Amino acid sequence: MSMPFVDHHTHTLFSWDSETTVDELALSARKNGLFGVVITDHIEFHPSDRGFSHYNYEKALEAYEMARQTYPDLKIKFGAEISHHPKHLSEIRDFLKKRRFHFTIGSNHNIGWEEVPDYVSRLENEGDDFKETLTPYFEECLKLVESNLYDAIGHIDFPKRYFKKRVSSDFFISHYERIIRSILTASLDMGIFVEVNTAPYRVQINEPYPGWEILRLYRKLGGREVILSSDAHRPEDLGTAFDAVIKELSRMGISVRNGV
Ligand SMILES: [Zn+2]
Ligand SMILES: [Zn+2]
Numbered sequence: 001m002s003m004p005f006v007d008h009h010t011h012t013l014f015s016w017d018s019e020t021t022v023d024e025l026a027l028s029a030r031k032n033g034l035f036g037v038v039i040t041d042h043i044e045f046h047p048s049d050r051g052f053s054h055y056n057y058e059k060a061l062e063a064y065e066m067a068r069q070t071y072p073d074l075k076i077k078f079g080a081e082i083s084h085h086p087k088h089l090s091e092i093r094d095f096l097k098k099r100r101f102h103f104t105i106g107s108n109h110n111i112g113w114e115e116v117p118d119y120v121s122r123l124e125n126e127g128d129d130f131k132e133t134l135t136p137y138f139e140e141c142l143k144l145v146e147s148n149l150y151d152a153i154g155h156i157d158f159p160k161r162y163f164k165k166r167v168s169s170d171f172f173i174s175h176y177e178r179i180i181r182s183i184l185t186a187s188l189d190m191g192i193f194v195e196v197n198t199a200p201y202r203v204q205i206n207e208p209y210p211g212w213e214i215l216r217l218y219r220k221l222g223g224r225e226v227i228l229s230s231d232a233h234r235p236e237d238l239g240t241a242f243d244a245v246i247k248e249l250s251r252m253g254i255s256v257r258n259g260v
Pocket of ligand 1: 081107109154155
């Protein structure tokens, strides 16, 4: 049983990689004792992205409206997870200007033209140690924040999921501290939320995205509040490890914003 918190990042069948209905999500939120969920389906703008053209705004909005009426006891909000892409900034801006969302997460899933998992496995096969080669990824995360298009930045150290040899965020702080510091500072300056995403716990990584060392730096820079999410693609994934992560965050002096 989870604490009564809002899960700020969840997927339904309006995402290319989820088959969960909005009803299944809401019922699971209720069963798990969550206060609510923000539905943040994937929206892709680059034609070679696997989910390109899958999202249907009108249908997703309709499903959300239905759920809001069916589950008045839950705080359900309508959001989106946008795959930020430097070549498609004006399309993203235009798309967001013409549509209404309660909450948007900007996530960087690409390094150049490659998707992060493909990039990491290609370089790993070439014997790369990732001590420098993720710089373009983090630089794009900084630009994502500076674009001011989104309410939050998603899963900052997400490439760690694809490393064959497990690393924690100390690795990123040792090799990328300067650029990570810039991302966090820009988020604080611009009022963009940093998402603490618990999905890594489902793949045997014992810390969220971003990991504890990055969150410690965030606190040191003046960060006091984050949004919490599970990035659930299946109903049973809602609220993954929330209790443990909330406890650790509070030990660090960081609170969890409960709703948008
Ligand atoms: Zn994502
Ligand atoms: Zn997601």
